[in-house]
Amino acid sequence: MQLYNSLSHKKEEFIPREPGKVSMYTCGPTVYHFAHIGNLRSYIMEDILEKYLRFTGLDVKRVMNITDVGHLTSDGDTGDDKMLKGAKREHKTVMEIAKFYTDAFFADCAKLNIKTPDVVVPATTYIDEFIKVISSLMEKGYAYEAGGNIYFDTSKLDKYYVFGDFNEEDLAVGVREGVEEDGNKRNKADFVLWFTKSKFDDQELKWESPWGLGYPGWHIECSCISMKNLGEYLDIHCGGIDNAFPHHTNEIAQSEAYLGHEWCSYWFHVHHLNTNSGKMSKSSGEFLTVSLLEEKGYDPLVYRFFCLQSHYRKSLVFSWENLDNAKTIFDKLIAKIAPLTAEAAGEIDQAEFDRLKTQFDEALGNDLNTAMGITALYDVLKSKANAATKLALMGEFDKVLGLDLIKKAQEKNAANEAPAADIPAEVLELVEQRKAARKEKDFALADQLRDKIAALGYEVKETRQGTEINKL
Numbered sequence: 445m446q447l448y449n450s451l452s453h454k455k456e457e458f459i460p461r462e463p464g465k466v467s468m469y470t471c472g473p474t475v476y477h478f479a480h481i482g483n484l485r486s487y488i489m490e491d492i493l494e495k496y497l498r499f500t501g502l503d504v505k506r507v508m509n510i511t512d513v514g515h516l517t518s519d520g521d522t523g524d525d526k527m528l529k530g531a532k533r534e535h536k537t538v539m540e541i542a543k544f545y546t547d548a549f550f551a552d553c554a555k556l557n558i559k560t561p562d563v564v565v566p567a568t569t570y571i572d573e574f575i576k577v578i579s580s581l582m583e584k585g586y587a588y589e590a591g592g593n594i595y596f597d598t599s600k601l602d603k604y605y606v607f608g609d610f611n612e613e614d615l616a617v618g619v620r621e622g623v624e625e626d627g628n629k630r631n632k633a634d635f636v637l638w639f640t641k642s643k644f645d646d647q648e649l650k651w652e653s654p655w656g657l658g659y660p661g662w663h664i665e666c667s668c669i670s671m672k673n674l675g676e677y678l679d680i681h682c683g684g685i686d687n688a689f690p691h692h693t694n695e696i697a698q699s700e701a702y703l704g705h706e707w708c709s710y711w712f713h714v715h716h717l718n719t720n721s722g723k724m725s726k727s728s729g730e731f732l733t734v735s736l737l738e739e740k741g742y743d744p745l746v747y748r749f750f751c752l753q754s755h756y757r758k759s760l761v762f763s764w765e766n767l768d769n770a771k772t773i774f775d776k777l778i779a780k781i782a783p784l785t786a787e788a789a790g791e792i793d794q795a796e797f798d799r800l801k802t803q804f805d806e807a808l809g810n811d812l813n814t815a816m817g818i819t820a821l822y823d824v825l826k827s828k829a830n831a832a833t834k835l836a837l838m839g840e841f842d843k844v845l846g847l848d849l850i851k852k853a854q855e856k857n858a859a860n861e862a863p864a865a866d867i868p869a870e871v872l873e874l875v876e877q878r879k880a881a882r883k884e885k886d887f888a889l890a891d892q893l894r895d896k897i898a899a900l901g902y903e904v905k906e907t908r909q910g911t912e913i914n915k916l
């Protein structure tokens with residue numbers, strides 16, 4: 445497939461290092477609060493990438509961390525400790541907060557049909573591994589101790605700003621936000637590998653280390669968890685675009701300094717979800733979660749569909765109106781698939797199946813063009829292929845799209861067939877008489893019966909899915 449690589453700033457042919465196998469790493473959530481749907485956009489698109497790679501026959505191993513220690517409110521090691529902040533807010537321990545929000549995260553993912561990665565590692569379970577790698581960085585001269593903390597020395601690298609589009613000016617952002625600069629750093633871009641002097645008196649989680657009692661910085665966890673589970677070469681690293689700098693930049697710095705060679709070949713970044721007032725965050729505006737979508741009556745998969753309608757490298761604007769539009773289109777799509785599930789007898793036309801599948805494959809294979817993938821789905825519905833072929837293709841595409849297309853179509857059929865419990869028997873009887881009249885092509889009688897039904901307060905309609913009865 446063609447995949448855009450943030451390192452080279454262009455689309456490249458994706459070639460895994462080991463033929464047939466893909467190693468994939470995803471930055472997981474910091475579990476101090478619910479994920480907002482902007483974070484979840486990244487996880488949806490990463491899920492599509494994983495599922496598409498599997499669709500093409502590759503064997504994917506995917507690893508994700510859970511940040512339950514060490515992440516400060518600024519990604520550049522300043523501000524409050526996010527986990528402590530969550531614990532204080534809810535009067536719980538840090539580990540209770542971590543457990544609760546880890547479960548909440550995976551519950552949201554399940555509702556959005558996001559597959560759980562093969563390996564999930566909470567950072568607090570890998571402390572020995574962090575200490576091992578930091579010790580090695582110290583020995584190799586890439587790290588130094590100052591003011592009780594261990595820092596990575598970015599001046600030791602030939603090139604630190606590997607993504608090119610971020611530079612020293614971005615580091616000034618933290619200062620502009622009124623956060624004090626760390627005087628222990630030798631270079632502005634240096635970052636913490638291990639804290640021993642916590643500025644937070646009530647730091648709950650601390651571990652013994654060669655440098656004293658302390659806890660790891662945020663960036664080191666991803667490098668260590670990836671290298672330990674996926675080896676010293678990584679095919680694809682994914683995350684939201686806001687993680688490219690400083691987080692991913694720091695991951696590359698410390699991993700390559702430790703390994704002594706290049707580490708990850710392809711960097712996959714998903715762009716922001718914005719609201720009309722700017723980038724979505726937990727602190728500004730309405731806190732949009734999967735639960736809020738459900739409270740407002742939206743199926744979480746409508747949000748997944750909404751995300752798939754646009755490209756992952758474009759910012760996407762969320763509004764309730766935009767989500768409503770996605771819902772309308774999604775409902776219509778399911779209504780088009782529903783009759784297929786009822787009449788899908790017959791043989792699959794293999795030539796037609798292959799032709800239409802190729803269209804979908806080409807769309808997704810072009811830097812994961814999900815919008816074109818959905819167009820390919822409509823092309824199937826419009827095609828002259830028989831119902832069995834169409835339905836088989838829906839099932840095939842849905843392995844990647846994850847929209848429960850066939851299940852929803854079947855549910856729609858079942859809902860149409862089952863008489864609603866609160867419809868009076870008198871109305872149901874008239875509906876049956878009308879069905880019989882229509883079968884006999886006695887449309888005058890059918891119309892009279894429809895009027896009688898209307899007089900009782902109900903509307904009867906014939907649709908492709910069957911007879912619909914609605915209260916007037």
Ligand SMILES: [Zn+2]
Nearest residue numbers: 471472666691
């Ligand atoms: Zn990470």
